[in-house]
Amino acid sequence: MDRNGLCDDNGCNVPCSPLKQNKLSVATPRKLGFEENLPTSASHMPKQPSSCQRPSPTMKLSPSRQEMPPQSPVLCNPEKKSPVTLLFEDKSRFQSVKQALHIAIPERLLSREAEQASIRSFLKDKVLQHTPSSLYISGAPGTGKTACLSCVLQEMKSDLASVKTVVVNCMSLRSSHAIFPLLAYKLKATGGHSGLQKVLTTPGPTILLILDEMDQLDSKAQDVLYTIFEWPHLPQSRLCLIGIANALDLTDRILPRLQAQPHCRPLLLHFPPYSRQELATIIQDRLTKASAEGMLDTSAVQFCARKVSAVSGDARKALDICRRAVEVAEADERQKASSPRSEAKASLVSLPHVAKVLSEVYGDRMASQSSSSEGGSFPLQQKLLVCCLLLLIRNGKKKEINFGKLHEVYSRLCAKRKVSGVGQGECLALCALLESRGIFALKKAKEARLTKVFLKIQEKDVENALKDRTLLGSILAAGLPL
Template sequence: MPRTRLRGTVMSQSSIDFPKRKTGRTQIKSLQPKERTCEVIKVLPTPLSPQSKLLPLSPRKRLGDDNLCNIQNTTQCSPPKQSKKENCMQNTPSPKGRRLLFAVNEVAAGNLSPAKSGQNENLPSPLRRGQETPSSSKQPFRPSGSSVCTKLFKQDSTCYQQAKQAFSTAVPDRMLAREGETAAIRQFLKEHISGTKPGSLYISGAPGTGKTACFRRILQDSKNELAGCRTIFINCMSLRSSQGVFHVIADGLAEDGKEALAGKDITRKLEKQLTAEGPMVLLVLDEMDQLDSKGQDVLYTVFEWPWLSHSRMVLVGIANALDFTDRILPRLQARPKCKPQLLNFPPYTKDQIATILQERLKQVSGEQVLDNAAIQFCARKVSAVSGDARKALDVCRRAVEIVESDVRSQTLLKPLSECKSPTKASPVSLVPKRVSLPHISRVISDVYGDRMTSSNSGGADDSFPLQQKLLVCTLLMMTRQSKVKEVTLGKLHEAYSKVCRKQQVPAVGQSECLSLSSLLESRGILGLKKSKEARLTKICLKIEERDVEHSLKDKALVGNILHGGLA
């Protein structure tokens, strides 16, 4: 009986309901089934004592308005911070930027009805309360209104690419400052090719004076007139030996389906072929002085071909030396028939070089990339040493590359509306930075040396630059002192540098010294015998000592240099 009472006591104690604290989970269970169908789980805030409201919860427990963690101004969430789940819950993106939209947000926006969401209309939504999402505090606040999107971009460098292409040394569409020479070549081809009359022409001029470019331009423009003629163009610099020119000519004369001539007697076979019936043959030998051989047999043979009986060859030779045929081929003087016609290309003047550069710049659309002062400076510097138009183009192209590199390394922050690609209405973009005089001066100083100086001003002196005068006077002193007619380029440059230091004039480098010598060779003042190594090139004086002062037209300077000597 006592055991039974004990059991009854235990049973009566287990039926007593002790007070329990309500939690969020019990509250959710107590909600109506219709409210639990919402995808978003709502946690109702529990009443807290005034003392507990002063202390916010830890960051991972911040869920409502009563924990002092809400921020009044809602801000956008950074796009990279959005999770896949949150992005899937978006219905329509905000016109002012990308925002995180939850299911409760859609209810506040009116996309979902409170009945579907299971949310009470009387309870404020997170958007109405100003509650922010956990990842929305990263983005800076943007005021309401039209937003301006900016972008960091690199400046457009299309104008510089067009300028570099315009300053290339390719054959131009029109040869400037060479109208007289072009007309002479056209007349020669018309007389001998169209008139089926054999003949020969020798074109001379310093490097970069437009000899080869001019002739190639004429060949391209005269394709219809030369359609019935077989043209063979050979650059003698590409030949391994001077005898190799005969094999190249044989390949050019070989007809389709037939083997080219070969064997020991290839020259005799070529003579028979050139004197047989057939179309006219135009043979162009560029850098003809490279065919120099023992006894000059190759050159003599080639120059005699146009004058063979029943010959159908027209020969055009191109080289630097003005007196090449008189000095290298003296036997041609004994046979006036075999002597070729002569055509000399003088060096470009500063005005002609400036005109060429300005004409090339017209190919660049938009504003001018080079300043006019930079063009004039480049033309004056280059014409003072060699008059080489290719060198002027090279200087400008390098200067454009420097400016383009500076512009590409810079970035600008502009609105997206200004960063768009140019439209048809405005296809040309402004030049970000022009090539000015300091850029040209920097290229001349780095690549060619700042030692390029212009000639003394005044009258006829302008046609003979100062550096050429110094070089000729140095060679004259060396021939007097050592009593030799030929000196190497290396020794000449050493003596020339000493003379320049005495006269307090900056000297040019060895490569520029060779260019000066080639220019003087084209004028008939110096003679050159080229070698594989530039410093071993032999240079000799072609005029008498008494004619030096008259040719240079500067008795005071020449007398001062010769009086000072080399010591």
Template structure:
């Protein structure tokens, strides 16, 4: 049986694990792009040939969810910012997630409004756009990125035909990039594009393979050590918590690389920090566990987001284990010892293949009831809260992430014995439920407006949470509904 960690070791370990969780969140922006070299070269060349060289054109990017389409495009667009600024003409960059458009016919007004910077009436929108895109005297080129462009499909496809036609017309000032899942969108739904000679350039992102997923995970793991730091142990900062917030980076240069120096603001002061040395440091997640995760995800969907979610959940499992060791050793978490620098990386990987196997067993091939049964208390509470909202006796509007958070906080207060987690931790709970296939999260303009649906049967949910007395009391209305 391994020896219990000292308070100092425990604090450093927990801080490292919590920092790692931040880097494996879906919203965490990596310091560099890993893999997809061919696809990135195509996108970069398209941006240079069309946006920078003042030549209108269109590109359609396809690929299944989690293949890096949108993330790659946005990162490369930012990295071409210097070339955009040095171009001999102004470039107006617009990005719209078409899932946020209520109806395809409302799209024109949204696009015109975003370009001119003030509301444009729906009845005037098409004329305004044609003036913006087809005026021979206009110098500004519009670079428009439309994510989830298949949301604009209509019976006659008039909106999509118009969009892909504009870049081919004389004096056009539009460079268009559309993104969607379907590989055959242009051939299947827009067959007349070829006859009109309006076909966009095509680029497909294939699902990630095992080496690519493993390489991206390993890159994030390297960043865990290089970007992790704790405040120095000086008298002025002796009261600083041992578990710091995620350090904010100073920024990125034109190359996209993160500045090596990092600052942390403490009570209005900025203290320089130095990352842990990578020399002889074991990976936070041991290599066989990374490879197992990559193989499982690649065999299932190739969705990188799911791989990152699984790694984060494995890190959480290791964090829970370390907390249990601290409690068993009687170490107080209320007054943690201040770490002494220079800190040393852990002697062994903190996340083992055992942690990874437990998460993978839940994520793949486990019956719904067993999946729910394996959730922690807070995850079960969020799931039950969603079910109560969607299947309760009162008819309500659609459930969004924001409404679910409010309902969850209300449930915690109603129990009087459960404290709600922070909003960021709440988002992690919902993301975990999504990775297990227990909820689905839609797209929206803002995070809080993303729609939540529940593919789980109420009867299965009620059966799976009977071992938790507090939650069992909450689901009484659901059991009455399912009778």
């Protein structure tokens, strides 16, 4: 499941995507915009890479790869430019577009106003009112979870000046139990676990603890997550907790004991995947801010948005694909640098450039089924997975299906329907997206193929969820594909 850092036009959260796509440059995880006072000389503390250190709240996060600012000279006679002049001018233009398409924290987030309002409300009503509480933020990678939180924290920086803010990206921990000595170091607590608990319950300023990639604290007995979620509800506690993870139902599935204690239940905030139109708007907004609207053809932007929304709705992935397309176009222009050019030139980055990158990232299947996401917000690949799980459940006596078996049936169904399927790795990521929608539930195993998959909703509700009676009916009527 995203590991991200903060704030992106696409809202980023944590890594780029649950999958490691071929040939696509994966961005460095983004970080929350608060200083994470990592231990420097304490040898007993778990060591963390320097990349996990956070900038202070007054600093803006920079892109993972710093680009040079655009420096295109304004020349009056383009007809008289030499090939060398043209080459450097285009290079500067390409640089400005690549910088605009970075996946670090943007100046503003689009299509996440409601989510930002919910986070702002939690900080105002709980943290600033010194009311111990917890908030659990869920959503698939690249949907803006960490990004939104980072932007709201930056916006409310002056209001939160009196609050002790501690940020931890749990991906950097060697084990789930390593969180305790790290927090003890940050809060200057001594005496082990009991000393840390004492600090949280003694008088002092409110402590805001932010745990990004919180699902990494999953342990066999769930003692780590149970303990952390119960901290805000200890007598005299001054802790407010914000946890960020991919799983929609982490607190229901992994922490059932919390459900027996209503006062310990965290507030929930879910980030849905970005739609095609939202992705296109995010990309276009980046180009507009860089004054590079003409660099990417509109049809290329729409094509990229449509394909990414059909698979994941990951805004970081969409931006990275466009950036790769710019690099491909730049390489093409470099090869043609010495050839004459006309003044009225079409967009430098066109649909074929984007299609080439999509083919490298997702495979040839993305070149077909271009209308797969036109019928609604539920992508075709995810619909097929839901149908396959239904078929397996109806055909057998078990409600839980091994992921390996599900992928096998899914692959046969795709072949029968003449739809290019996805590999096991990406299929598991699609299952995770369905889990984030509240339709699937997953029980992880050491081997991915042994992961248990089952429906989280009633079979009769599946039709309403898919909103595609024709597809569902035809697949179920045909039975398991041979």
